[in-house]
Amino acid sequence: xxxxxxxxxxxxxxxxxxxxxxxxxxxxxxxxxxxxxxxxxxxxxxxxxxxxxxxxxxxxxxxxxxxxxxxxxxxxxxxxxxxxxxxxxxxxxxxxxxxxxxxxxxxxxxxxxxxxxxxxxxxxxxxxxx
Numbered sequence: 001x002x003x004x005x006x007x008x009x010x011x012x013x014x015x016x017x018x019x020x021x022x023x024x025x026x027x028x029x030x031x032x033x034x035x036x037x038x039x040x041x042x043x044x045x046x047x048x049x050x051x052x053x054x055x056x057x058x059x060x061x062x063x064x065x066x067x068x069x070x071x072x073x074x075x076x077x078x079x080x081x082x083x084x085x086x087x088x089x090x091x092x093x094x095x096x097x098x099x100x101x102x103x104x105x106x107x108x109x110x111x112x113x114x115x116x117x118x119x120x121x122x123x124x125x126x127x128x129x130x
Contacts, residue, residue, distance in 0.1 A: 024066075047126055047127075060113070060116075064115075
């Protein structure tokens with residue numbers, strides 16, 4: 001637990017720009033909200049193979065907030081990835097198809113975080129409201 005806390009604290013210190021702590025934390029909270037909204041849209045859309053689009057969209061929106069949003073999107077995406085890998089390892093015996101899906105999700109998240117258009121991952125037939 002101490003190691004995890006130390007890593008989070010160090011990444012916070014490294015991510016803070018010259019604009020100050022307040023704006024960084026504000027951007028981080030707003031970026032986390034963007035990721036939550038994208039995940040909520042993923043769950044409510046219930047549309048086949050749209051996960052990569054929503055992951056790219058959430059990371060794109062968070063990155064548009066600034067350095068705090070980028071930091072929040074990296075931390076949340078990594079935690080989600082580690083949790084899914086952990087669950088995959090213990091529940092399905094490290095299935096290769098699940099690992100391929102996780103890798104493609106990571107690429108979509110990095111694509112969105114870099115500021116590129118997340119519509120590249122948009123699935124045909126996905127309603128316009130998303």
